[in-house]
Amino acid sequence: MPEVKVTDVRGNELPTLVESQKWKLWLAAALLAVATIGVLLPDDVARVLGTADVTVGLGALLLTFVSLGWAIYAVRCVHCGLRLVLYAMSNQSIEQWLQWLLMAKRCPKCGADHAGHKLPKA
Numbered sequence: 001m002p003e004v005k006v007t008d009v010r011g012n013e014l015p016t017l018v019e020s021q022k023w024k025l026w027l028a029a030a031l032l033a034v035a036t037i038g039v040l041l042p043d044d045v046a047r048v049l050g051t052a053d054v055t056v057g058l059g060a061l062l063l064t065f066v067s068l069g070w071a072i073y074a075v076r077c078v079h080c081g082l083r084l085v086l087y088a089m090s091n092q093s094i095e096q097w098l099q100w101l102l103m104a105k106r107c108p109k110c111g112a113d114h115a116g117h118k119l120p121k122a
């Protein structure tokens with residue numbers, strides 16, 4: 001698929017919609033990685049922490065929901081507040097949602113860019 005360049009009124013290529021919010025996605029990814037370790041190696045983690053493996057499993061499950069909930073709640077369009085992670089997961093295929101989220105340059109609801117600026121009316 002050819003890449004379509006989206007530009008601002010001066011012709012400069014726009015940063016992606018989530019450019020200034022990528023730290024939120026990285027934080028969620030880091031929490032998910034920790035949760036994954038707890039899910040895959042509950043016995044080892046329980047031994048290190050000195051707790052029961054069921055506690056580690058439940059904690060990992062809770063951490064998974066918290067990190068996904070955080071990403072869904074926190075990554076929004078700065079203009080209209082559309083929850084971009086939820087929108088991407090709901091409206092794109094399972095293979096495409098993350099790519100769409102990381103590549104989108106304008107809000108699908110209001111058309112604003114990463115800074116909340118909308119295209120001037122022609």
Ligand SMILES: [Zn+2]
Nearest residue numbers: 077080107110
């Ligand atoms: Zn918007």
